[in-house]
Amino acid sequence: VMKIRRQIFSELSFSVEPKDVAASLGERVILDCQAQGESPVGVRWRKNGLQLHESGRLRVLSNGSLCISSSAQSDEGFYQCLAQNRYGAVLSQRSHVLLFITHPVPAEVTLGSVARFSCAVSGSAVISWELNQRSLPLDSDRITVLPNGVLQIHDVTMRDAGNYRCLATNMASRVRSREAELTIIPGLSSGPRPLMKPHIIAGPQNISAGLRQSVVLECLAEGNPRPLVSWSRADSKPIDVSGARVLGNGNLIISVVKAHHSGTYLCRATTPGTRNYSIAPGNLAVLVPPTLVEKPESQTRPRAGTARFSCQAEGTPVPRITWFKNGQSLERDMRKWLKANRGYTSTFGLILFSGNIAIVVKECSELHGCVKLKSNLHLCTCMIPIKV
Structure with missing residues (x-):
């Protein structure tokens, strides 16, 4: 009997397995999968090793194939179909779905x-x-x-x-x-090309990059004679050449992005020996993880007293501060207080509590003690006595 079962199990196989697919965002994607073996044969799908559940965009067709009706960037990954009957299961080869954004x-x-x-x-x-x-x-x-x-x-x-x-x-x-x-x-004549002022076909884009990432600031220009491409910063600061290089005929590559690389860069295409030029700007925003400049400290206060906890953070973009008490978010208490107190809100916060009452004060106006310490760093202090 065991020998017969092994023979039946071996008959469970794939007649069609999914293959690598390249599609455009929004296109329909079909991953073929057809299994054969003793009925009934069920087919399920896995993505990146985890079971894939059907949804509005993801459907398993009657023949076992997977249909992604409108592909999204989150659909990129590795897919396999799992065929199963009462004697066992087989797993298909991996199919890589890669989506072309452009x-x-x-x-x-x-x-x-x-x-x-x-x-x-x-x-x-x-x-x-x-x-x-x-x-x-x-x-x-x-x-x-x-x-x-x-x-x-x-x-x-x-x-x-x-x-x-x-x-x-x-x-x-x-x-x-x-x-x-x-x-x-072809040109209009067989003679030399006519002179043409420099024109930037593709200039640097406004981009965001994390620390230690690599960025490309493109500058592609045409003209006759061929323009010379140079780079500068809009704030006139020198460009940090460490880790930076020019690729091709004027593209600026920054291999390891640092915080001071943030700024607006100017690509300039100039006709050699003339004052004819064209400029294209592009902004590089370097994303810097939040760091705490000032941390709250433990305090002891008498009943009906007021405790003040300060928290200062800096980063790019400006961090949002959230407070917790005993591991529980104070957002609900904050919203109640803001509604009763004309809704002052701030990215940089301070918490006041006495006994079991907790309040997050977000965005005190200038009248309530908001002070800009330096770029991307503010300190707000709002003292509100609380009765218990």
Whole structure:
């Protein structure tokens, strides 16, 4: 009998297993899974090793396949289907769902000018590029691939025409984007290109980055002759060159972001030997975790007295302070008090309590003792006697 059962169990298998999928945000995604074996065979799905529950967007079809009706960034991950009958269960191969936030789009450029394609995915992946389904060689200083996936081509030639697609690769899989055609428009004559003032095609974006992350400040300019690209800060402070480098023809890379890197950066494209230039700004906001500058201290007060606890924190963005008593949030007591006392609120707080009464005072106005100590740091003191 045991031998027969082993033979039946071995018949439980997959005729179709899910494969790696690359899709655009919002598109429908189908992960195929078809199992065969002695009926009834049930199919369930797992994501990143955990059981996946059906919802409005996630449905298991009658044939066992998984349908994601409108893909979201949270759907990125690794999927497996689990087939099971009364004799056992089998688990499929892993399928990596990678969502393209940006696909390259077709472009038309003039011979000798600049071309740019962008590509971005939801997960962590290295982006490379293919031309006409072959790896794009990067042996020329005309071609640059930025860490964020942007492809830049300077001084385009007729040989650059064709179909481009990006390749997103990580340790688990490799997926390709849609193709985008680059069309090269010949010049009006066979003579030299006419002079053209500098024009910034893609300037730095307003971005936020955490400490020790890497950021890319792009600056892609065209003109004839080719413009010279330089960088400066709007506040005239020098740019910290430690950990910073220029990639390609003017893109600024900051490898390890620090707090003092925050600020507005100016990309300037200048025609060599002239005063013709173009400027594009971009703001870098460095996110700094909260740190406590002043911590509350233990106190002893007489009955019906007033205890004052101060808390100061700094960080970027400005931290929000929440108070707890014996592990319980005081938000409810705070809201009651604010409603009865004209609703003063503040990001930087102070707590007053006597006996079993606790109050969080948030945002005392200037009249109630708010003092700006320095950038991103305020101290608010509001003394309110409490009767018990």
